[in-house]
Amino acid sequence: MREAAVVSQPNPLQRIPGVAIVLVLLIALFSAIAPGFLSVANLSNVLVQSTILTMLALPMTLIIMTEGLDLSMGAVLTLTSLCVAIVSLATHSMLLGLGAGLLVGAAFGIANGWLVAILGIPPFVATLGTLGMAQGLSLIVSDGQSVVGIPHSVRDIYSSTLLGIPVPIVMALVTYAAFHGLLYHTRFGTYIFALGGNREALRYAGLSPNKLLIAVYALGGAMAGIAGLLMTARMNSGHPTAGLGLEFDAIAAVAVGGTSFERGNGWLLGTLLGVIAVGVLRNGLNLISMPSSVQVASVGILVIVALFLDGLRSRA
Amino acid sequence: MTDISKDAMMPPRSFLSQDAIQMFYRLLAALLICAVLAVLSDSFLSLGNILNVLRQASLTFFIASGLTLVVLTAGLDLSVGANVALSACIAGTVIHKTGSPALGILTGLACGGIVGLLNGVMVTALRIPSFIATYGMLWVLNGLTYWYMAGETLHGFPAGFRQIGSGYLFGLPIPVYLLLVFLGIGTLFAQRTIWGQEIYAIGANPVAARLSGIPVARRLLLVYAVSGTMAGLASIIFLSRLNSAEADIGESLTLPAIAAVLIGGTSLFGGVGTVFGTFIGALILTLVLNGMNLLSVSANWQPLVTGIIVILAVWLDMKTRRRAQ
Numbered sequence: 255m256r257e258a259a260v261v262s263q264p265n266p267l268q269r270i271p272g273v274a275i276v277l278v279l280l281i282a283l284f285s286a287i288a289p290g291f292l293s294v295a296n297l298s299n300v301l302v303q304s305t306i307l308t309m310l311a312l313p314m315t316l317i318i319m320t321e322g323l324d325l326s327m328g329a330v331l332t333l334t335s336l337c338v339a340i341v342s343l344a345t346h347s348m349l350l351g352l353g354a355g356l357l358v359g360a361a362f363g364i365a366n367g368w369l370v371a372i373l374g375i376p377p378f379v380a381t382l383g384t385l386g387m388a389q390g391l392s393l394i395v396s397d398g399q400s401v402v403g404i405p406h407s408v409r410d411i412y413s414s415t416l417l418g419i420p421v422p423i424v425m426a427l428v429t430y431a432a433f434h435g436l437l438y439h440t441r442f443g444t445y446i447f448a449l450g451g452n453r454e455a456l457r458y459a460g461l462s463p464n465k466l467l468i469a470v471y472a473l474g475g476a477m478a479g480i481a482g483l484l485m486t487a488r489m490n491s492g493h494p495t496a497g498l499g500l501e502f503d504a505i506a507a508v509a510v511g512g513t514s515f516e517r518g519n520g521w522l523l524g525t526l527l528g529v530i531a532v533g534v535l536r537n538g539l540n541l542i543s544m545p546s547s548v549q550v551a552s553v554g555i556l557v558i559v560a561l562f563l564d565g566l567r568s569r570a
Numbered sequence: 571m572t573d574i575s576k577d578a579m580m581p582p583r584s585f586l587s588q589d590a591i592q593m594f595y596r597l598l599a600a601l602l603i604c605a606v607l608a609v610l611s612d613s614f615l616s617l618g619n620i621l622n623v624l625r626q627a628s629l630t631f632f633i634a635s636g637l638t639l640v641v642l643t644a645g646l647d648l649s650v651g652a653n654v655a656l657s658a659c660i661a662g663t664v665i666h667k668t669g670s671p672a673l674g675i676l677t678g679l680a681c682g683g684i685v686g687l688l689n690g691v692m693v694t695a696l697r698i699p700s701f702i703a704t705y706g707m708l709w710v711l712n713g714l715t716y717w718y719m720a721g722e723t724l725h726g727f728p729a730g731f732r733q734i735g736s737g738y739l740f741g742l743p744i745p746v747y748l749l750l751v752f753l754g755i756g757t758l759f760a761q762r763t764i765w766g767q768e769i770y771a772i773g774a775n776p777v778a779a780r781l782s783g784i785p786v787a788r789r790l791l792l793v794y795a796v797s798g799t800m801a802g803l804a805s806i807i808f809l810s811r812l813n814s815a816e817a818d819i820g821e822s823l824t825l826p827a828i829a830a831v832l833i834g835g836t837s838l839f840g841g842v843g844t845v846f847g848t849f850i851g852a853l854i855l856t857l858v859l860n861g862m863n864l865l866s867v868s869a870n871w872q873p874l875v876t877g878i879i880v881i882l883a884v885w886l887d888m889k890t891r892r893r894a895q
Contacts, residue, residue, distance in 0.1 A: 323701075323702075325705070369881060369885075373885050373888070374888060375881065375884050375885060375888070376838055376884075378646065378701040378702075378705075379646075379828070379832075379838055379880065379881075379884055380881060380884075382648075382825065382828065382877075382880065383877040383878070383880040383881035383884075384877060384881070385825075385877065386825050386873040386874065386876050386877025386878075386880065387873070387874050387877035387878060388877075389873045389874075389877075390870065390871060390872065390873035390874025390875070390876075390877060391874060393870035393871075393873070394868075394870050394871060394874065397870070398870060499709070502705070502709050505702075505705075515699060515702060516699070545716070545717055545720070546716075547712070547713045547714070547715070547716030547717040547817075548713060548717050549713070550709050550710075550712055550713035550716070551709065551710045551712075551713025551714055551717065552713070553709060554706045554707070554708075554709035554710035554713060555706075555710060557702075557706040557709075558692065558696075558698065558703065558706045558707075558710075561696070561698045561702060561703070561706070562692075562696045562698065565696060565697045565698060
C-alpha cells in the first residue's frame with residue numbers, strides 16, 4: 255500500500271510544464287496567425303465547446319489510471335445522445351431523456367467493466383467490440399436518420415446561462431469538482447490509484463478489484479450519458495454518427511495532460527488543461543480555415559508526440 | 571527447428587494436436603453456418619453467391635493476414651482500415667494521372683508499407699504501446715485522406731486494372747487465386763522460416779526472445795511493415811473491384827479484420843495462432859454477414875454483430891486456453 259501511495263503523488267513540478275507549455279504555445283501561435291482568436295466571444299466559445307469533451311476526458315483519466323482504455327466512449331456517447339433525443343421527443347421531458355441516456359450509458363459502462371474485470375479481456379479489444387455494438391445500435395434505433403424536433407427544454411440547456419455563465423460550463427466545472435473530490439479525497443479515489451499501481455494490495459486489504467474496476471467503467475458510461483444530453487442539446491437533434499471518434503480527443507486530452515498509460519498515475523487538472531489544449535487546437539485550425547480532416551490529423555500527431563515524451567520521461 | 575512457443579503453451583501432443591482439434595471445430599462451425607443458411611435461404615447455395623462469399627472473404631483475409639503476424643507478436647494494428655483508404659486514394663490518383671496501373675499498384679503497396687513501417691517505428695523506437703500508437707495513426711491517416719480527397723470521388727479505371735478485383739479465371743474470381751497465393755506464402759513464412767518462428771517466439775516471451783539473440787526490434791518493424799503492405803494490397807483489390815475510391819472506404823474494414831484474426835484462433839496475448847486460422851476466421855465472418863444480407867437483415871446490424879463476434883471470439887479463446895493449461 256505504501257508503494258501505491260508513493261506512486262500516486264502527482265508531481266506538479268514535473269507535470270505542469272508539459273501540458274502548460276503546450277497550451278501556452280498553442281494560444282501564442284493562434285493569437286499570432288488566427289484573426290479573432292483572442293476575442294472574448296471566441297475564447298468563451300472554445301470553453302463551451304470543450305464541455306462535452308471534459309465529460310468524457312475526466313472518466314477516461316480514471317480508466318487509463320487503472321491501466322485500461324475505453325475506445326467505446328464516442329460510440330456510446332452517440333447512442334446516449336440518440337436515446338436522449340428519442341425519449342425526450344416521445345415524452346416531452348428533458349429529465350426522462352437524461353435518465354434514458356444515463357441508463358444506456360451506464361449499462362455499456364458496466365458491460366465494458368464486466369468484460370475487462372470478470373472475463374479478463376484486454377480493455378482495448380473489449381471496448382473495441384462494444385464500440386461496434388454501440389455504433390450498430392445507434393444505426394438501428396435511428397434507422398440511420400437524424401432525430402429532429404426535440405423539445406426546447408433540451409436545447410435550452412446548451413444555450414442558457416446561470417449567473418452569466420453558460421450552463422454547459424457550469425456543468426463541466428461541477429463535474430470537475432466532483433471528480434477531483436472523488437479521486438483525491440475519498441477512499442474510492444485511493445483505490446483507483448491502487449487499481450493501476452498495486453492491484454494485489456487491494457486484494458490483501460480485503461477489497462474486490464473487479465467490483466472497483468466495473469465501477470470505474472460504469473462511471474465512464476454514465477458520464478457519456480450526461481455528455482449525450484449536452485451533445486443533443488448542442489445539435490438540437492440526434493445523429494447516428496455525431497460522437498464517433500470523440501473518444502480519441504478524450505484520450506488525446508488525457509495523454510497531453512500527463513496521465514501515464516503504463517504506471518497507473520493520473521492527474522485530473524492536467525486532463526482539464528489537455529481538454530482546453532485540444533479545444534484551442536481545433537478552434538485555431540478552424541479559424542485559419544483548415545478543414546476538420548486536418549484538425550483530426552493534428553490531434554493524432556499531438557497524441558503520438560505526447561506519448562513519446564511520456565515514454566522518454568518514464569525512462570529518464 | 572522445434573516450435574518453442576506451442577510447446578510452452580500446450581500440453582504434450584496426443585494423436586491429434588490441440589491446435590488441429592481447435593481448427594476442426596472452426597471448420598465444423600463454418601459448415602454448420604453454411605447448412606443453416608442453405609436451409610433458410612434459397613439463393614445461398616447458388617454459384618454466384620458462393621463466389622461472392624469467397625471474393626468477400628478474400629478482401630477481409632488480405633487485411634487480416636498481415637494483422638495476424640502483428641497479433642502473433644502480442645501487438646495490434648488498429649490503423650489497417652484507414653491505411654486501406656489512404657493507399658486506395660493515392661493509388662487511384664496515380665493511375666488517373668499517369669494512366670499506368672502498374673505504377674498505381676506499386677504506389678498503393680508502397681504507401682501501405684510506409685504507413686506500416688511508421689507504426690513499427692512508433693512501437694519499437696518510441697516504445698508507444700501498439701494499440702495506442704496505431705490508434706493515433708488511424709486518426710492521422712483519416713485526417714490525411716479526407717484532406718487529400720476533399721470530398722471528391724475517384725472513379726473510372728482502365729478495364730485491365732479492374733480485372734484484378736472483378737475478373738474471373740477458369741470460373742473463379744481472381745481475388746480467390748490471390749487469396750490462395752497469400753495463404754500459401756503466409757503459412758510458409760510463419761511456419762517454415764526462421765523469421766516466422768522468431769515472430770512466434772517474440773509473442774510468446776519477448777524477454778526470452780531478446781535474450782536468445784533474436785533482433786526483436788527488427789522483426790517487429792518487419793511485422794508492422796508486412797501488415798501495412800497487405801493493407802496496401804487490399805486497397806488495390808478494393809480500388810479495382812469498386813472502380814472508385816472515396817475517403818471513407820476504410821471505416822468499416824478494421825473491426826472485421828480483427829474479428830477474422832480472433833475467430834481464427836490467434837491469441838491476443840501473442841505466440842499462438844496461424845494464418846490458415848485467420849483464413850477460416852475470415853470465411854466464418856463473411857458467411858455470417860452474407861447470411862444476414864440474404865435474410866434481408868439491414869446492413870445497420872453489421873457493426874453490432876461484428877462487435878459481439880469479436881468479444882465472443884476472445885472470450886472463447888481465453889476459455890479454451892485456460893482449460894488446456
